[in-house]
Amino acid sequence: MKLILTQPVSGLGSAGDVVDVKDGYARNFLLPRKVATPWTKGGQKQVDAITQGRAKRALKSAEDAAAAKDRLEGTTISVAARAGQGGRLFGAVTPSEIADAIVAAGGPQVDKRQIEVPTPIRSVGEHPVHVRLHEGVSADLTITVTAS
Structure with missing residues (x-):
């Protein structure tokens, strides 16, 4: 089709x-x-x-995306989530929560559809995340998940 x-x-x-x-x-x-x-x-x-x-x-957006990539890769993004014993989360950290955490850390406004999580984030610790900012411009982040 x-x-x-x-x-x-x-x-x-x-x-x-x-x-x-x-x-x-x-x-x-x-x-x-x-x-x-x-x-x-x-x-x-x-x-x-x-x-x-x-x-x-x-x-215009390619220049903005390159500047946003520099800001994103230099910041630490932390997300607080409810966790049980052993650091296992109740549920998972969603791309929407990651987008909110990026803005809270002083990063640019990122749409949740631009965030790619290779494996579901279901435990406390550091996890890799890929953010597509523009065609050919993307940033690789490490998200730190803490128990709340």
Whole structure:
């Protein structure tokens, strides 16, 4: 099925890209989350508008992303979570909580969808996190989880 992405999707493309995916992936994941719309000839005009808007913002946001990367990689991000015996958390630390902790530590405003956690954070300690700031600009952080 041919789709137009309206938001960036990890491993697939960014907003405005025309992608060809399997029908089930489109029906069950992309379309219900409203991150893609079906491709039509009229939809091609939407692709052109998204591409023009992205080109205008790209130069400014690339400079901002490089500055944000320098600030992020130099700070320590700590998240407090409820933990039981042995340092095991009740639940997991979510990307939304990590985004809030980044802002609280004086970092830039980061969308939770830009934060990639390789393995779920379910214990106290230090955990690696990858933050996509812009195309080609990303920061690798270490999140310190403490028991509250």
